[in-house]
Amino acid sequence: MDKPLSLKSARTLQITYNLPISRTSKFWEGLKEGKVYATTCQKCGMLHFPPVADCGNCGLSNVKWTELDGEGEIVTFTQVFVKPASFSKEPSYIVAIARLKEGVKALAWLTGIKREDVKVGMKVKLVARVTSDGRATYEFIPV
Numbered sequence: 569m570d571k572p573l574s575l576k577s578a579r580t581l582q583i584t585y586n587l588p589i590s591r592t593s594k595f596w597e598g599l600k601e602g603k604v605y606a607t608t609c610q611k612c613g614m615l616h617f618p619p620v621a622d623c624g625n626c627g628l629s630n631v632k633w634t635e636l637d638g639e640g641e642i643v644t645f646t647q648v649f650v651k652p653a654s655f656s657k658e659p660s661y662i663v664a665i666a667r668l669k670e671g672v673k674a675l676a677w678l679t680g681i682k683r684e685d686v687k688v689g690m691k692v693k694l695v696a697r698v699t700s701d702g703r704a705t706y707e708f709i710p711v
């Protein structure tokens with residue numbers, strides 16, 4: 569079988585898309601107000617972060633919104649040098665997973681600290697942030 573012929577394009581392809589957030593809009597609005605929300609299933613009690621509209625444990629769609637305090641401890645972390653295209657213009661950054669005091673684990677960028685000062689078990693806080701280009705997001709900061 570002959571190998572199909574192809575040309576490699578030198579152009580960069582940029583894709584933008586819309587994420588459906590109508591059932592989790594409270595989360596995005598909360599971030600803009602400085603609040604970080606999770607959802608708690610009203611049947612089995614499972615806490616989800618990021619929030620979900622349907623419980624991943626029992627499938628029920630009856631979840632209630634729970635504002636997180638944000639305090640937690642780092643479980644693991646890494647520094648990202650080879651970045652996805654959407655962050656290609658950013659300097660290298662630290663991504664951490666922390667167990668929050670409410671019991672759920674969260675993954676987010678860790679900012680405001682040098683890599684060599686980060687330790688497993690250190691206290692962090694998950695905070696809401698709006699970026700300079702208007703995106704609502706969340707990140708860990710050291711406490």
Ligand SMILES: [Zn+2]
Pocket residue numbers: 609610611612613614623624625626627628
């Ligand atoms: Zn459930």
